[in-house]
Structure formats: structure tokens, C-alpha cells
Amino acid sequence: MPFPQSVRLVEVGPRDGLQNEPEPISTATKLELIDRLGVAGLRHIEAASFVSPKWVPQMADHREVMTGLARRPGVVYSALTPNLKGLEAALEGGVEEVAVFAAASESFSQKNINCSIAESLARFEPVLERARQADVRVRGYVSCVLGCPYEGEIAPSKVAEVSKALHEMGCYEVSLGDTIGTGTPLKARRMLESVARDMPMDRLAAHFHDTYGQALANLYAVLEEGIAVIDSSVAGLGGCPYARGASGNVASEDVVYLLHGLGIETGIDLETLADTGTWITRTIGRPNRSKVGVALAARG
Numbered sequence: 001m002p003f004p005q006s007v008r009l010v011e012v013g014p015r016d017g018l019q020n021e022p023e024p025i026s027t028a029t030k031l032e033l034i035d036r037l038g039v040a041g042l043r044h045i046e047a048a049s050f051v052s053p054k055w056v057p058q059m060a061d062h063r064e065v066m067t068g069l070a071r072r073p074g075v076v077y078s079a080l081t082p083n084l085k086g087l088e089a090a091l092e093g094g095v096e097e098v099a100v101f102a103a104a105s106e107s108f109s110q111k112n113i114n115c116s117i118a119e120s121l122a123r124f125e126p127v128l129e130r131a132r133q134a135d136v137r138v139r140g141y142v143s144c145v146l147g148c149p150y151e152g153e154i155a156p157s158k159v160a161e162v163s164k165a166l167h168e169m170g171c172y173e174v175s176l177g178d179t180i181g182t183g184t185p186l187k188a189r190r191m192l193e194s195v196a197r198d199m200p201m202d203r204l205a206a207h208f209h210d211t212y213g214q215a216l217a218n219l220y221a222v223l224e225e226g227i228a229v230i231d232s233s234v235a236g237l238g239g240c241p242y243a244r245g246a247s248g249n250v251a252s253e254d255v256v257y258l259l260h261g262l263g264i265e266t267g268i269d270l271e272t273l274a275d276t277g278t279w280i281t282r283t284i285g286r287p288n289r290s291k292v293g294v295a296l297a298a299r300g
């Protein structure tokens, strides 16, 4: 299949990228990061997570983030909402899009959201219903699509089953998470083929972590299959609190460089994005995990 003409990036740095940071990051820094990403041309930014502050303390200022945003026209600012409580709080914060998150692994589901896969899907039904009433779009995530930190291999048929359930429930898009970054291109392609048998390819997104350095190769493989939405995190920030050793998402700068090199449009200004990666990593004292970001910064 030919590559898509354009790809939509979903920037998850302010949420997935920061959620695991042990030291509190100020709301002002989060807001500046989100705004800089908008200036760089990102049109979908996952800004916050309405989860329990006991489980993920770094996201405790979700309301302040959501209400403090300098909303740029044309930019969607979304948030994670695992249940009705989270959704109601997000709606009060003026959210225009939310995401529910399930897993293809029972053990990960228990560790991450404290319930089974079936219970999570049942919990999402009223979230979808309430979001529909409020005219808010819902995205769905499936974690552990290419491996689980507790169970190892995950059957592509299980990923397909959970993805289909989220799609049928009303999620406009399902993002496939290689939570621990163990995937390889062949596995990624096989998994995607299995999922796309049950739901349209243009409703799927790739959300790959780069723990084993395979994320760009995996993205190339799924782009060839027809994926046109990619989640990424500026400077490769991140790691999942319930997947020990998992490193960040694939770096947004590296994805943009790859896509532009393939002649695929993103609407993103790479230099501004790279400056944002340099700024946030310096501000929070983290290494910049984007090779492109580091190379551009070194060039001056």
C-alpha cells in the first residue's frame, strides 16, 4: 500500500511524557509546554489525565491544566478519563475530547486500572454515553498490543477483540499501544493486520514506545499497512507508571523527520518542535531522547 499523503500526530508528551516524573512539575511549565507544542503546529495535544491523584500524583493538577490552557484555534486538547468521575471533572474543565484506556492483557489491566478487561469495558459504556450527551469525542487506547510486562506475548486476536469492542462502543479512533516497546516490525504488521480485519484502518492509530529502539522501524511497517495517525512525545519523554523499565514514547521530532523524509505532510515545524524538546528537557532536567532533537540542537 502507498504511504499516506499526510499523517496526523497526536502529541502525548504533556500526559504520557510527564505522568511518570517523580518530582512535581509546575502547572505553569505544563501549560508552557502545551502552548509551545501548539506553536510548533501540533493539532492534537493530550494535555492531562483525570485519574486518581493517589495513583498518578503528577497528573493531580489536571483541572488547573485544562482550565489554564491558552486554547489555540484548530487545536484539540484532550484528556484521559478512566471512569465517569474523571469524565465529569474533565467536562467541568471544558474538555472537548477524552480518551478511555483498556488493555489487551488481563494482568496489565488489573495493575493499571484495578479491574479486568471486561470490567473496564463495562465501566467505559456510561463514559461513552455521557460524552455523547456532552458532544465530546472519545478516543480509545489498547495497551500491551505487542507484549505485556507481566504476561509476555499477547495474541493479536486479543488486541483485535478489545479494539473492536472500543470501536463498537463508539470510540472514534483506537490507539494501539506498544506500552513496553518490545515490538518489532513483523510483529507490528501482523498485529495490525489482525485488528484491521475487524475495524477500519482509518480508525486506528499507532502509539509506540521506544524502549528497545524499534519504534521508528515499527512505525514504518504500519505506515506501509495504511496507518495515518501516530502518537508521539516531544523529546521522547515518558514511561508508564505500571510498566517498569518502559521508556518514553517515540520522539515526535524523530517521527516528523521520518515522515517529512518520506514526503508525508504533518503541518509541523520541525525546528520549533525541536526547540520545544530542548526547552522541556532542560527545564525538567531530563535527557533529550530525540536523536533528531539532539542533532538539531548541536547544529545551533
Ligand SMILES: CC(C)(COP(=O)([O-])OP(=O)([O-])OC[C@H]1O[C@@H](n2cnc3c(N)ncnc32)[C@H](O)[C@@H]1OP(=O)([O-])[O-])[C@@H](O)C(=O)NCCC(=O)NCCSC(=O)C[C@@](C)(O)CC(=O)[O-]
Residues within 6 Å of the ligand: 016, 019, 049, 050, 051, 052, 053, 055, 056, 080, 082, 083, 085, 086, 087, 101, 112, 113, 114, 141, 142, 143, 144, 177, 178, 179, 207, 240, 241, 242
Ligand atoms: C482507574 C482508577 C481511578 C480506578 O481506581 P480504583 O481505586 O479502583 O477506583 P475507586 O472507584 O475504588 O476509587 C478509589 C479512590 O479513587 C478516587 N477516584 C476514582 N476515580 C477517580 C478519578 N477519575 N479521578 C480522581 N479520583 C478518582 C475515588 O474517589 C476514591 O477516592 P477515595 O475515596 O479513596 O479518596 C485508578 O486505577 C487510576 O486512577 N489509575 C491510574 C491509571 C493511569 O493513569 N495509568 C497511566 C495511564 S494509561 C497509559 O499510560 C497507557 C497508554 C494510554 O499511554 C497507552 C500505552 O502506552 O499503552
